[in-house]
Amino acid sequence: MRRKIIAFWMFIVFIVMASFKIVPLEGADELYNYFITNFYADTGSNNAVSGIYLDYRAYDTLFETLLLLVSVIGIIYFSRHEGDY
Amino acid sequence: MIQDFFYITLIIFAIIAIQSGVLRNAIIYLSVFSLLCSVVYLFLGAPDVAIAEAVIGCTLSTILYLVALKQYHIFTVYYHCITEDVNEIVLLKNEKEQMKYALTKFASSKELQLDIINTTSSLNVLNESVSYDVVIFHSKQGIWLHGFKHSYQYIELANTLKAKLDMPIHVYYTNERDVGFVAEE
Amino acid sequence: MRNHSLLLRITMGAIYPFIIVFGIYITVNGSTSPGGGFQGGAIISAVFIVQYFITYEKTVSLHIFNHIEKILYLAIVIFTVLFIFQFGEITPHFIKPYYMVIMNILIGIKVCCGLSVIFYRFVLFESR
Numbered sequence: 001m002r003r004k005i006i007a008f009w010m011f012i013v014f015i016v017m018a019s020f021k022i023v024p025l026e027g028a029d030e031l032y033n034y035f036i037t038n039f040y041a042d043t044g045s046n047n048a049v050s051g052i053y054l055d056y057r058a059y060d061t062l063f064e065t066l067l068l069l070v071s072v073i074g075i076i077y078f079s080r081h082e083g084d085y
Numbered sequence: 086m087i088q089d090f091f092y093i094t095l096i097i098f099a100i101i102a103i104q105s106g107v108l109r110n111a112i113i114y115l116s117v118f119s120l121l122c123s124v125v126y127l128f129l130g131a132p133d134v135a136i137a138e139a140v141i142g143c144t145l146s147t148i149l150y151l152v153a154l155k156q157y158h159i160f161t162v163y164y165h166c167i168t169e170d171v172n173e174i175v176l177l178k179n180e181k182e183q184m185k186y187a188l189t190k191f192a193s194s195k196e197l198q199l200d201i202i203n204t205t206s207s208l209n210v211l212n213e214s215v216s217y218d219v220v221i222f223h224s225k226q227g228i229w230l231h232g233f234k235h236s237y238q239y240i241e242l243a244n245t246l247k248a249k250l251d252m253p254i255h256v257y258y259t260n261e262r263d264v265g266f267v268a269e270e
Numbered sequence: 271m272r273n274h275s276l277l278l279r280i281t282m283g284a285i286y287p288f289i290i291v292f293g294i295y296i297t298v299n300g301s302t303s304p305g306g307g308f309q310g311g312a313i314i315s316a317v318f319i320v321q322y323f324i325t326y327e328k329t330v331s332l333h334i335f336n337h338i339e340k341i342l343y344l345a346i347v348i349f350t351v352l353f354i355f356q357f358g359e360i361t362p363h364f365i366k367p368y369y370m371v372i373m374n375i376l377i378g379i380k381v382c383c384g385l386s387v388i389f390y391r392f393v394l395f396e397s398r
Contacts, residue, residue: 049306050374
């Protein structure tokens with residue numbers, strides 16, 4: 001019974017959220033237009049995503065790769081048994 | 086139009102994956118969900134994200150889930166009907182069905198993948214040739230269970246069978262060092 | 271696990287070179303078409319997963335993969351930081367594509383090593 005009430009409540013919340021426009025997209029227009037018009041002149045890459053990923057947000061990429069390295073180190077640490085390295 | 090079709094199928098597969106009782110099917114539904122998700126990303130104009138989703142969500146994570154499920158959750162039961170007499174086998178068939186029902190209930194409550202194998206070998210032969218979780222010997226006098234003492238699932242299974250079935254059940258423990266078969270990694 | 275499936279082995283063996291070529295294509299062309307280092311590296315790491323399904327043995331040395339990943343992370347950090355410090359805002363326009371391609375390849379090899387290590391760790395060591 002409790003699960004059904006929770007499911008009904010989630011359904012109402014979903015309907016309410018779907019009927020409103022939550023994220024104001026107009027605020028992001030300026031940045032969007034800037035990247036679309038200037039990315040080739042700034043980064044020299046034909047792919048806008050790659051230009052943003054490797055040039056505008058280069059430090060972000062560094063720490064993203066660090067994230068994978070840290071997760072690998074964590075997995076190696078937790079799955080260590082006798083005799084493995 | 087076709088975008089709406091993909092959105093609706095996405096939601097349907099998400100609900101099926103949650104509601105599916107069998108874990109192996111749930112993994113496959115999740116994989117299909119990932120594939121549809123990647124197609125939807127393509128419609129929304131993000132091909133980079135679509136490639137990443139197709140590789141990571143649809144391939145790597147599915148294989149990892151399947152390997153994990155294969156290693157952990159198969160519960161192998163060997164069933165041996167001792168009697169040679171045909172009439173007795175027919176009589177025992179009803180009891181066998183009851184036992185199968187109880188085993189299936191137990192497996193689905195513990196989220197195990199049940200694997201019942203009929204055999205005619207003795208316990209020593211089974212010890213040396215295969216890896217098992219439980220061996221069941223069934224005859225007119227009752228049921229003999231053989232399993233490993235440190236396997237908590239075996240102990241729970243024995244208790245469940247004792248509670249569910251109304252026939253004499255004898256529980257035995259196999260020593261770990263008697264088993265000649267070592268499962269290959 | 272003892273008996274190998276013949277169908278799986280032959281099919282995977284036929285697909286094997288195409289996976290490598292596709293991964294390298296996505297990695298190298300990341301700056302001009304959809305794709306990039308992460309996606310390409312993930313596809314190349316699928317090669318090692320296929321290798322596991324063909325042989326069921328540890329055919330790669332995880333030790334070496336670990337070292338490659340650590341060294342490549344150092345290389346990525348040093349390369350990016352030095353590049354940005356060297357040129358800054360006034361980068362010559364003809365150098366940028368080479369920077370993109372080199373970064374994509376480095377990230378691709380690093381991600382490939384990392385995902386392979388994760389997979390083999392889970393399969394070989396975590397499953398007993």
